[in-house]
Amino acid sequence: MPHHRLGAADFWINGGDIMQSSLKRMLVGGGFFSGTLVVAVVGYRLAGWNWLDSIYMVIITIFGVGFGEIGPMTPSLRIFTMAVIISGCSSVAYILGGFLQMITEGEIKRVLGVRRMKREIDLLTDHVIICGYGRIGQILAHQMEVAHQPFVLIDNDDHRVAQAESKGFLVQMGSAADENILEAAGIMRAKYLATVLPDDAINVFITLTARGLNPQLIILARGEYLSTEKKLLQAGADRVVSPAAIGALRMSHMITHPAARDFLEQDDGRNSLNELLAQIDIQVEELAIAPGSNLTGATVGSVQVRGKGTFVVVALRKAAGSTVIHPDNETFLEEGDTLIVMGHKGDIPKFARHYANKRQMQYRGAKFSRRQK
Template identity: 60%
Template sequence: MLSSLQRTALGIIFFLATVVGATVGYMLYGWNFLDSFYQVIITVFGVGFGEIRPINTPGLRILTILVIICGTSSAVYAVGGFFQMITEGQINKALASRRMNREIESLRDHVIICGYGRLGQILARKLQESQQPFVVIDNNSDRILQAEEKGYLILEGNAADENILHTAGIQKARYLTTVLPDDALNVFITLTARELNSNLIIIARGELPSTEKKLKLAGANQVILPATIGAERMAQMITHPAAIDFLDEAEGRRNLNELLAQIDLKLEELSITLNSPFVNRPISEMEIGGQGAFVIVAIRQLDGKTVLHPSHSFILQDGDTVILLGHEGDLPQFARRFSMKRTGLTYRGTTF
């Protein structure tokens, strides 16, 4: 079956062939070129200006009949293909939008990225590499087109709009990141998102150090200050160049677990739920159950607060996430034995 573009091209070619052939036909009956071409045009389009010369022979009449049939049919065929091309574009766009909305509706525990600028693009690429589902929200049509070309799930609109956030599935999302270069917008998006989902983990970007407190008050769990991070990185390169070089080489693919895997170690995240045997129990009981297979590095609480090097008497609560460092083969066995959920993200084949 021909595509709409092929139909349009075929119709135009057939129309031009009809015009050329008919013009030559009239000229063979002794008409000059201008009269012949004019007669073909008024015949095909039926403008009713009358005949240039009498059509009084069977040959001329048959030729004129063929011009009417072939010229009109080819013109209608070409115009029909053109409108089909326009209609198909609109239909395909509408179908693609519906398909994307259905995919977004089916998401669970996904990430919402507000802003597809430089940070948003890097974040989206990393999440795609880790096979973590996400939705991009941006109000710039050019950036939306870039994200669409990458195959990302996208929504065009204002990320501070409640309707847009609902469409992005904020009630079922696990994370929301707002990485716009405007601190005021990031604060407003954080306020709106926190109101819509009190359990959402919000990671916000801040340009100015003074914005960090405002974002935390608005409901952000974590605040990232790119300028501060960049400056600290530069300072580390100056004060600890050997260590930084070692880590850069060991990262290779910028993955800490790949470095640990070389010495048979692995970082793992296990969640504490209501049916967990360790809920409302001290960390020491988990360590005893692990029989020395791991070290508890930190606890991330439900409100987003991280407790580093927790004491043995620290009481685990429902919703806490325990970050463990242990032998690669022991951690999954421990999780299965105590029916604990592994909550980490998979990054290039490695679980965090």
């Protein structure tokens, strides 16, 4: 999964941390070597030598060819020649040291991987950006991988970045509060951003920056303190999640509802309600109202009536992103809405095919045309 590197300017913005020490060393050495050449040639020229002899003398002196002097050498010129030898050899050794450092640290290989990662990120659309690869970020990344949901991680810690890269994840190294880093992670094409850093102030700043870059982005923010929730929402977060509150509620439920806990945690520790419902031939599914669907303009109640009791509507996610639990039967459906329904397996696909329009109607990622009726 990708990093951000393409072009010289782009490289220095985000790639400096990768090759900064060795490249800087090589550049400094190269600059000193070039300066030595210029000063040496000018020095011999001022001593009365012509340009060709001056350049020739500098070359055989610095590279240790040892052909001997080709012109008159005064004591001061001999001292100058010794300084040229020391300066030239030192700068060459400095350059070689930086190059060897680059090779031994595997930086060339890493930069190539960074550019490959950049190309992969550039191909992503409707992906998830996860800011922070700490404890919560690692769990979230694992769940996205299991769900086959494309995502990009952002973190500024070398160890965590290396850990994520070893798992094959797309990673953008740097601060998620930096607009350049967010743009490199494809924020303009992303659908979700989850900022899960343990610092509420940074999460607020990341939320503000992300919202300014992409007003359509769905932002999920972590809040360690309840007092931060309002600030995150004002900054532009769509949802605020408090790990501490969720953990406390779950522990409370374990204490006050032990029977329900045992039921939900059966089947080798899996607590997926959908899997348990499947055992009794019931499934929770999503029914998307695609553009041009025959259900556009219908009410929630009429959809349940058309279903002839094979399912019930438990929630409605509006096209704007809000979710209504137990929607009123008189609520009208619009293009882009998604009904969350519960019913017998197989009945919902039949219903979707029956009411498909001339173009298409989406059902859990499948598309049904009129010819499928």
